[in-house]
Amino acid sequence: MAPKRVTSDEIARRVDASGLASRGVARAGGGADLPHGVATLALVGFAGARGWGAFAASPEAHDGAPDPLDRWSRRVIGALADALGARAFFPFGGPPHWPFQRWALAAGGVHPSPLGLLIDDVFGLWHSYRGALGFADAIAAPAARASRSPCEDCRGRPCLSACPVGAFTGEGFDAKACRSWLSGGQGGDCLTGGCLARRACPVGAEHRQGAEQAAFHLRAFARAGRGRTWPLASARRA
Numbered sequence: 001m002a003p004k005r006v007t008s009d010e011i012a013r014r015v016d017a018s019g020l021a022s023r024g025v026a027r028a029g030g031g032a033d034l035p036h037g038v039a040t041l042a043l044v045g046f047a048g049a050r051g052w053g054a055f056a057a058s059p060e061a062h063d064g065a066p067d068p069l070d071r072w073s074r075r076v077i078g079a080l081a082d083a084l085g086a087r088a089f090f091p092f093g094g095p096p097h098w099p100f101q102r103w104a105l106a107a108g109g110v111h112p113s114p115l116g117l118l119i120d121d122v123f124g125l126w127h128s129y130r131g132a133l134g135f136a137d138a139i140a141a142p143a144a145r146a147s148r149s150p151c152e153d154c155r156g157r158p159c160l161s162a163c164p165v166g167a168f169t170g171e172g173f174d175a176k177a178c179r180s181w182l183s184g185g186q187g188g189d190c191l192t193g194g195c196l197a198r199r200a201c202p203v204g205a206e207h208r209q210g211a212e213q214a215a216f217h218l219r220a221f222a223r224a225g226r227g228r229t230w231p232l233a234s235a236r237r238a
């Protein structure tokens with residue numbers, strides 16, 4: 001007997017039950033450079049408060065071992081992939097990195113912002129990706145809701161002037177300046193409430209991270225990396 005074909009409803013139902021958020025579907029031929037053999041790619045992540053609670057209640061969040069969020073993502077999204085007959089892909093673990101932001105742009109519903117993060121007209125800058133489920137079959141799914149970039153009509157672009165060390169230069173993100181501030185004893189506001197540049201954005205303000213989540217991400221960011229300046233995609237292409 002032929003294996004049962006998975007439907008987009010079943011994918012959404014299982015993702016929902018895992019505590020994560022469905023973050024759109026990219027298709028081969030739809031402008032996304034999908035991995036070889038993948039015809040449909042369902043993105044999975046955090047959106048507003050959704051996702052963080054499931055992680056915070058997990059054993060990984062409390063076991064004291066390194067990289068708890070990445071280990072949790074591998075376990076939960078790996079199990080989803082097994083149950084649905086998909087391959088799991090993750091945004092971490094590189095380089096090389098899977099191009100999650102390009103996949104997300106191809107899936108639709110999000111737009112580039114001057115900070116380098118993608119913006120969602122509902123969740124603003126408060127969403128991210130924890131993994132993706134790759135299917136060999138073309139699976140029918142509703143198209144992403146059409147939306148316009150909130151940045152197009154944004155007066156004054158407050159996100160670009162809110163960082164105390166000017167880490168967002170318009171041409172790139174100065175990760176070294178940000179990390180020095182966070183680890184130098186002065187970055188308290190960012191470490192306890194989250195990145196001031198992200199918080200300056202008025203879109204989706206009600207979906208901002210809580211103190212625990214903001215502190216987790218920024219402490220992880222301050223600890224990791226080599227402190228280089230990363231070019232924006234637009235600068236990289238120029």
Ligand code: B12
Pocket residue numbers: 090091092097098099100101102103115116117118119125127128129130173175178195217218221225230231232233
């Ligand atoms: C390397 C990396 C970084 C580097 C450099 C970013 C860069 N310029 O490329 C550093 C360490 C600086 C960084 C920082 C952050 N990052 Co980062 N990062 C990545 C990672 C792992 C790879 C990016 C990449 O090279 N991809 C490969 C290319 C081929 O893929 P791409 O889709 O075409 O690449 C896009 C990005 O490079 C992007 N880009 C360009 N300039 C910038 C600048 C910034 C600050 C960001 C975030 C993205 C970005 O534009 C490209 C085209 O769309 C991605 C995950 C992933 N696998 O994509 C996360 C990712 C881009 N980061 C993300 C986030 C949230 C952050 C942070 C806000 C930290 C955090 N965890 O909360 C910070 C910013 C620090 C702060 N003060 O808040 C999210 C963005 C979600 C979104 N809404 O768009 C991603 C997708 C991870 C995720 N799990 O969701 N990041």
Ligand code: SF4
Pocket residue numbers: 113114115119150151152154155157158159160200201202203
């Ligand atoms: S503050 Fe304005 S320009 Fe900056 S990310 Fe938000 S909507 Fe876009």
Ligand code: SF4
Pocket residue numbers: 162163164165166167168177178179181182187190194195196197198218
């Ligand atoms: S965390 Fe603070 S220092 Fe780093 S980019 Fe955001 S506002 Fe700037």
